[in-house]
Amino acid sequence: MLGNIASFLSSGQNVAFFICALLAIGGAIFMLSFTKVVHMLTALALTFISLAGLYVVLEAEFVAVVQILIYAGAISILMIFGIMMTKHQGEEQMPKRPWHNGLLLIGAAALFGVIFFAIQNTELPSGTFQSAEDNTLEIGKLLFSAHVIPFELMSVLLTVAFIGAIIVAKREED
Structure with missing residues (x-):
């Protein structure tokens, strides 16, 4: 097990992919957990930028630039203008079910376990990917x-x- 982790961390590309993936997942979780719309939008922008980082790691530079320009830039600014131009009531909602977060944590851990088990037991074909020059x-x-x-x-x-x-x-x- 430790040998697999050490071989995974030996490549900088793997580490960059792991960091970008964690940031994308974290931004998505924060986007769903925040209650203020501006905070949700900031977390969504973090997710978009992290996805662009994943595209760079996967050698899809054009898609990464489009991701940043269209989603992280244009869509985020459009949402900010939408927030600024609409009227919002300043009332906060109290959590209705305190046990809800505990069940969410258990469900997320179970989903992570299932996905981890599936990835560990999957036989992937070996080979090299030849990307285009440009x-x-x-x-x-x-x-x-x-x-x-x-x-x-x-x-x-x-x-x-x-x-x-x-x-x-x-x-x-x-």
């Missing part, structure tokens, strides 16, 4: 050659949705 270049080639029609349809769909949101906002203003 992932971003390959994604660009595929996006603008083989998948150009879906790409353009998505841009038209997003433009129509944006115009529809403006029209709905104008109607509510009048």
